[in-house]
Amino acid sequence: MLINKPKALLWVALCMAAINAPALAQTTAPAPPENPNLKIYRATPEKINDLVHTKLDVRFDYKKRFMYGKEWVTLKPHAYKTDSLRLDAKGMDIKTIAVVKAGKNTPLKFTYDSLSLNIKLDKVYNPGENYIVYIDYTSKPDQLKVQGSMAISDAKGLYFINPDSTVKGKPVQIWTQGETESSSAWFPTIDKPSQKTTEEIYMTVPSKYVTLSNGKLVSQKSNGNGTRTDYWKMDLPHSPYLFMMAVGDFKITKDVWKGKEVSYYLEPKYAPYAKNIFGYTPEVIEFYSKTLGVDYPWNKYAQIVVRDYVSGAMENTSATLHGDYVQGTPRQLLDRYYNTAQGESTVVHELFHQWFGDYVTAESWSNLTVNESFADFSETLWAEHKYGKDEGDAHINGDRRSYLNAPDAATKNLVRFYYNDKEDMFDVVTYQKGGSILYMLRNYLGNEAFYKGLNIYLKTNALKNGEAQQLRLALEEASGKDLNWFFNQWYYNAGHPILNITYGWDAANKTQSVYVQQTQAGNAFTLPIAVDLYVGGKKTRQQVWLRTKSDTLTFKVAAKPELVNVDAEKMLLAKKTDTKTGDEFAYQYANAPLYLDRLEAVTWARNQASSDANGRKIIVAALKDKYYGIRIEAIKALKLSNDDVRNAAQPILVSMAQTDPNNLVKAAALNALGGLKASGNTTLFKQALGSQSYAVQSAALNGLAALDPAASLTMAKGLEKDSEGDLSQSILNIYAANGTDAEWPYVNQKFEEADAQGKFSVMRNYAAYIGRLQSSAYALQGIEQIKATGVRYKQYGVAPALVTILEGIKTQRAKDEASVKAADAAIAALK
Numbered sequence: 001m002l003i004n005k006p007k008a009l010l011w012v013a014l015c016m017a018a019i020n021a022p023a024l025a026q027t028t029a030p031a032p033p034e035n036p037n038l039k040i041y042r043a044t045p046e047k048i049n050d051l052v053h054t055k056l057d058v059r060f061d062y063k064k065r066f067m068y069g070k071e072w073v074t075l076k077p078h079a080y081k082t083d084s085l086r087l088d089a090k091g092m093d094i095k096t097i098a099v100v101k102a103g104k105n106t107p108l109k110f111t112y113d114s115l116s117l118n119i120k121l122d123k124v125y126n127p128g129e130n131y132i133v134y135i136d137y138t139s140k141p142d143q144l145k146v147q148g149s150m151a152i153s154d155a156k157g158l159y160f161i162n163p164d165s166t167v168k169g170k171p172v173q174i175w176t177q178g179e180t181e182s183s184s185a186w187f188p189t190i191d192k193p194s195q196k197t198t199e200e201i202y203m204t205v206p207s208k209y210v211t212l213s214n215g216k217l218v219s220q221k222s223n224g225n226g227t228r229t230d231y232w233k234m235d236l237p238h239s240p241y242l243f244m245m246a247v248g249d250f251k252i253t254k255d256v257w258k259g260k261e262v263s264y265y266l267e268p269k270y271a272p273y274a275k276n277i278f279g280y281t282p283e284v285i286e287f288y289s290k291t292l293g294v295d296y297p298w299n300k301y302a303q304i305v306v307r308d309y310v311s312g313a314m315e316n317t318s319a320t321l322h323g324d325y326v327q328g329t330p331r332q333l334l335d336r337y338y339n340t341a342q343g344e345s346t347v348v349h350e351l352f353h354q355w356f357g358d359y360v361t362a363e364s365w366s367n368l369t370v371n372e373s374f375a376d377f378s379e380t381l382w383a384e385h386k387y388g389k390d391e392g393d394a395h396i397n398g399d400r401r402s403y404l405n406a407p408d409a410a411t412k413n414l415v416r417f418y419y420n421d422k423e424d425m426f427d428v429v430t431y432q433k434g435g436s437i438l439y440m441l442r443n444y445l446g447n448e449a450f451y452k453g454l455n456i457y458l459k460t461n462a463l464k465n466g467e468a469q470q471l472r473l474a475l476e477e478a479s480g481k482d483l484n485w486f487f488n489q490w491y492y493n494a495g496h497p498i499l500n501i502t503y504g505w506d507a508a509n510k511t512q513s514v515y516v517q518q519t520q521a522g523n524a525f526t527l528p529i530a531v532d533l534y535v536g537g538k539k540t541r542q543q544v545w546l547r548t549k550s551d552t553l554t555f556k557v558a559a560k561p562e563l564v565n566v567d568a569e570k571m572l573l574a575k576k577t578d579t580k581t582g583d584e585f586a587y588q589y590a591n592a593p594l595y596l597d598r599l600e601a602v603t604w605a606r607n608q609a610s611s612d613a614n615g616r617k618i619i620v621a622a623l624k625d626k627y628y629g630i631r632i633e634a635i636k637a638l639k640l641s642n643d644d645v646r647n648a649a650q651p652i653l654v655s656m657a658q659t660d661p662n663n664l665v666k667a668a669a670l671n672a673l674g675g676l677k678a679s680g681n682t683t684l685f686k687q688a689l690g691s692q693s694y695a696v697q698s699a700a701l702n703g704l705a706a707l708d709p710a711a712s713l714t715m716a717k718g719l720e721k722d723s724e725g726d727l728s729q730s731i732l733n734i735y736a737a738n739g740t741d742a743e744w745p746y747v748n749q750k751f752e753e754a755d756a757q758g759k760f761s762v763m764r765n766y767a768a769y770i771g772r773l774q775s776s777a778y779a780l781q782g783i784e785q786i787k788a789t790g791v792r793y794k795q796y797g798v799a800p801a802l803v804t805i806l807e808g809i810k811t812q813r814a815k816d817e818a819s820v821k822a823a824d825a826a827i828a829a830l831k
């Protein structure tokens with residue numbers, strides 16, 4: 001699964017900070033008391049019965065939001081004979097439970113507490129002896145009392161989207177979300193990842209809709225009553241949480257990989273762009289198949305994009321489901337680069353799960369690392385392959401930052417047998433830290449042994465389950481190396497090294513010393529690293545091991561090195577303080593080859609005074625860096641308030657704004673120039689408004705707005721019709737700041753469509769705009785939007801700031817009784 005909630009939360013927090021700092025301070029809760037759930041050892045659930053095969057026949061009641069299901073589930077006792085069966089079944093009406101013998105149903109006795117079924121079988125069954133249980137049931141997901149989590153905002157299992165068509169223009173859809181244990185909300189099963197079952201589903205749906213499920217679409221039969229029954233079959237076993245169904249008005253675009261169908265299910269509006277959005281999928285399947293030495297294991301691969309999804313995306317076996325942010329028109333896609341938008345990295349993440357997660361599945365949530373750390377790592381793998389080492393390095397660096405900056409991540413083991421809730425396993429430790437650890441491990445073992453190890457792990461545990469110990473054994477077999485120390489340190493213990501690096505040069509003995517202190521609490525980490533010494537323009541590499549809290553490395557060299565580059569491969573997941581001089585950073589930028597070598601230098605330069613010659617040299621050079629991410633960082637690092645810097649940088653920025661191959665660099669250059677408010681740039685901005693890139697248009701419009709607000713209002717009018725993303729945000733800002741009633745319908749619509757970041761960044765101007773609207777009806781719409789936003793993000797502590805904003809609107813509209821009343825109602829709803 002790919003989660004996107006924490007990011008949204010972060011944006012809300014940041015944006016609220018901008019609106020009202022004291023309100024944010026109130027949201028910082030005191031340390032919670034010790035949670036008793038954390039004392040529970042989360043054992044892998046015992047297998048008493050094993051799932052063997054699951055056959056379902058389902059139809060839907062859109063009005064009641066019910067699903068009527070018939071199930072024939074084949075099971076067998078695992079190791080010991082038994083006469084009873086426990087199944088997970090959440091919030092269902094159970095009509096019949098029977099054992100099926102020679103086509104005849106014999107009813108069975110059972111008890112049901114709305115969460116699990118305890119069934120008394122007709123006799124004692126022996127280990128390995130199959131039996132079939134028939135269940136006639138109704139699934140009622142909307143009446144289920146369940147709690148979502150940070151990663152997955154709901155746990156109903158089965159979702160009816162706009163089933164009564166009450167929201168105009170919004171598609172009518174049904175889709176499912178199984179992970180973690182929500183599939184049992186739509187069919188009784190043993191809802192644990194350690195279970196695996198083959199599957200077949202008959203889905204009866206309105207004829208106008210298409211369906212998607214796991215495996216192969218075997219047949220479609222029209223029922224002559226406006227419905228059709230689709231028959232899907234999955235002939236390899238997989239875990240219940242990976243079951244899926246989707247129903248709706250989707251257009252299917254077909255592709256192929258080695259004779260297997262690859263398909264993209266999109267809303268009709270986006271179907272013409274299916275290949276723009278997903279067209280690289282066969283290439284990724286090929287790359288992962290080759291890298292792992294195991295061909296894509298399932299008989300087809302489909303991707304579907306749905307509305308109102310409760311997380312980022314989900315790797316249902318052979319049928320991945322995406323949230324709608326992955327969709328885009330060709331113009332929107334122009335501004336999405338690998339490391340600046342989630343779309344492509346999500347596609348490759350879910351695809352890698354088809355091996356790590358679906359083919360071999362984590363045996364328990366405690367071992368979720370063998371699913372999610374791999375999927376996270378695969379994002380970097382694809383970035384390196386497709387876009388080069390800089391893009392990959394930037395991606396893994398983003399992972400490390402996410403983990404290192406997360407408040408309590410350093411206290412959690414990667415493999416965790418103690419947690420509050422299984423959903424809590426979906427965090428920066430399992431994803432970003434785990435991905436970073438695999439990245440280090442690949443470097444330590446070398447590509448060949450590492451991928452051989454993954455191959456052994458996949459083949460040994462194919463269609464079964466795995467845990468971190470099996471991964472260790474496979475990697476040890478492939479490499480011939482002992483890896484207990486590595487797994488104990490990184491998988492079964494918490495935290496990371498915090499390094500303090502200093503240097504000493506002994507001219508008499510021509511000896512370079514490097515002192516590395518590990519200042520974290522607890523034990524020292526064992527760290528194999530490379531150290532590059534640059535002497536007389538020549539680089540030599542030394543492989544060394546850090547093993548203690550205070551290591552001294554000494555190197556005999558011909559002369560004082562221009563640069564000593566510790567962790568020269570930039571592999572470590574660590575916080576470090578590296579005390580280098582400006583000369584050394586300048587040398588590092590110019591000579592050390594990696595993305596992080598250059599980024600470290602730019603980051604150092606950004607923190608220097610504008611008069612620092614080395615700092616300026618680094619930033620000016622970095623404006624021409626080969627990687628767009630560094631060029632953007634360099635633009636941000638420019639201190640344009642300094643006359644010399646501005647005079648040197650302005651022509652470079654103008655050239656970047658016009659000719660840089662990357663739209664986001666162009667936009668960053670335009671934004672920097674816009675900040676100068678120099679009327680000489682008016683023509684440049686006007687030209688840039690003709691760009692196909694919304695980001696470039698947005699930056700140009702912002703630049704013009706700073707020079708001439710009235711003129712920018714007119715220009716915004718002209719751009720309004722085809723505005724998405726950054727551009728619509730700029731127009732929204734301009735209208736909110738200077739608009740009249742005429743612009744309200746656009747603002748109202750775009751505000752509603754905006755994500756949390758978009759809403760909160762415009763909130764102040766938006767409220768002022770509502771205050772000065774002539775139309776009372778419009779003002780009521782605006783107040784309603786603020787209320788809805790407040791209710792939606794209330795849990796993140798936004799209410800006090802929004803109450804202040806609503807009070808402001810009340811003051812401005814004191815003579816408009818209806819608005820005052822509505823604002824009072826909104827305030828009451830937020831209290």
Ligand SMILES: [Zn+2]
Pocket residue numbers: 001002349350353371372375
């Ligand atoms: Zn995932």
